[in-house]
Amino acid sequence: MAESNKKKILNDPVYGFITIPSDLLFDLVEHPYFQRLRRIKQLGLSEYVYPGALHTRFHHALGAMHLMGEAMSTLQSKGHSISSEECESAQIAILLHDVGHGPFSHVLECCLLDNVPHEEISLLLMHDLNRQFGGALSLAIRMFEGTYERPFFHQLISSQLDMDRMDYLNRDGYYTGVAEGAIGAERIIKMLDLVDDQLVVEAKGILSVENFLNARRLMYWQVYLHKTSICCESMLIQILRRARFLIRQAESSHEGAESIFAPDTFKLFLGESISLADFRTNRTYLDAFTTLDDFDVWACIKQWALHSDPVLSTICQMLLDRKLFKIILSTEPFAGELLNELEGQLRRIGLPDDILSYFLVEGQATNAAYLPSGDRINIKLKSGKVIDIADASDLSNIQVLTTIVRRYYVCWAKDLDKVRL
Numbered sequence: 001m002a003e004s005n006k007k008k009i010l011n012d013p014v015y016g017f018i019t020i021p022s023d024l025l026f027d028l029v030e031h032p033y034f035q036r037l038r039r040i041k042q043l044g045l046s047e048y049v050y051p052g053a054l055h056t057r058f059h060h061a062l063g064a065m066h067l068m069g070e071a072m073s074t075l076q077s078k079g080h081s082i083s084s085e086e087c088e089s090a091q092i093a094i095l096l097h098d099v100g101h102g103p104f105s106h107v108l109e110c111c112l113l114d115n116v117p118h119e120e121i122s123l124l125l126m127h128d129l130n131r132q133f134g135g136a137l138s139l140a141i142r143m144f145e146g147t148y149e150r151p152f153f154h155q156l157i158s159s160q161l162d163m164d165r166m167d168y169l170n171r172d173g174y175y176t177g178v179a180e181g182a183i184g185a186e187r188i189i190k191m192l193d194l195v196d197d198q199l200v201v202e203a204k205g206i207l208s209v210e211n212f213l214n215a216r217r218l219m220y221w222q223v224y225l226h227k228t229s230i231c232c233e234s235m236l237i238q239i240l241r242r243a244r245f246l247i248r249q250a251e252s253s254h255e256g257a258e259s260i261f262a263p264d265t266f267k268l269f270l271g272e273s274i275s276l277a278d279f280r281t282n283r284t285y286l287d288a289f290t291t292l293d294d295f296d297v298w299a300c301i302k303q304w305a306l307h308s309d310p311v312l313s314t315i316c317q318m319l320l321d322r323k324l325f326k327i328i329l330s331t332e333p334f335a336g337e338l339l340n341e342l343e344g345q346l347r348r349i350g351l352p353d354d355i356l357s358y359f360l361v362e363g364q365a366t367n368a369a370y371l372p373s374g375d376r377i378n379i380k381l382k383s384g385k386v387i388d389i390a391d392a393s394d395l396s397n398i399q400v401l402t403t404i405v406r407r408y409y410v411c412w413a414k415d416l417d418k419v420r421l
Helices: 023-030 032-039 057-077 084-095 106-111 118-132 138-145 152-157 163-176 185-190 203-224 227-252 264-271 276-281 283-289 294-304 310-320 336-348 353-358
Strands: 009-012 016-019 192-195 198-202 326-330 360-367 378-380 386-388 405-412
Touching: 009 057, 016 057, 023 032, 023 084, 032 057, 032 118, 057 084, 057 152, 057 163, 057 185, 057 192, 084 138, 084 152, 106 227, 118 138, 118 276, 118 283, 138 152, 152 163, 152 198, 163 185, 163 203, 185 192, 185 203, 192 378, 198 203, 203 360, 203 378, 227 264, 227 294, 227 310, 227 326, 227 353, 227 360, 227 405, 264 283, 264 294, 276 283, 294 310, 310 353, 336 353, 336 360, 336 405, 353 360
Parallel strands: 198 378
Antiparallel strands: 009 016, 192 198, 326 405, 360 405, 378 386
16 A cells, blocks of 8 residues: 655745655644644734734644754754754654643633643643654653753754744734734744754844844734733633633532533633643543633633623623723833722722722733843854853844833723623
């Protein structure tokens, strides 16, 4: 029987034709764990700001795998010994780096899980896949964890200049139409080199790295931390918070409170506070997690908009209709007088104190393009000396790029008097 051709060529709108280079990578792409990423948008609710931002984590993971292949070819062309197994394992690790994301990505981590990072769930799923594939992912897991003796592989997977960031800046800029996301990833990859198995960038790539850091800073403020995106996310968090409250109230009540619609697997996460230890010790949670996607949440929001609880139904309908909370940003924490005034406005339209916090939300967002205290971006000078990009750059705003910028926000339901609570 003829052997099937698994070295598929895909047409990617960002990079053109890309290849799935091995049978194992193809089988991983075909696996249900990875196919689930088709149903999780890369940018969550950013489509409320940028209508084109409908791409998925499936797109992103394939793009990152492609860039990893390009990085391997570049390093090999410069005389570094990298085996075919190492190449494949590096691509496996980056392909699966986001497989542990849940619906709406970081929203789920903060309000449905007990602060379980998606990277930890990705690692659990990689170990499970390793069992299913007879140990074929062992090297990829070591690279992902950073325990492999050649550290540059982990740097390419997770650092301040990794293939993950390279792809999402390019891809998110493309789909949102925000031109500042374009970073010239191909040139940066061509400038990569190794010194003592540590990743460096050749000196002639400094300008490209500066552009990368600046693009990341701009994309955070224009896309990832756009005030409307923050507002939509805050509303979604309050929806899930209220649903959790009602589910737990119904479970403890003997008065037959109205049930909350949700698929069983989603209701499991709404009803319990699940920790990383729970994931590790009870297979039920991991199995349930691998069924969840954005569609589960949207189906619930549509149904909850009809629920008898006025808090849940009101915020769900507002989000569905894009009748968003009002939001203001500040570089300083908000004065108590402002918050008292907003609380007063909501009380004057009859909002009881016990539900006030669902319609008035405070928070803060931070952004730093480059943190010298973290994994450094190292530049190799012509002399062979290796220095940090912050020392190598003559960029006038390098101080801006290395400073953590904090924005405080408050969002509230401004037109609730038009909604029957």
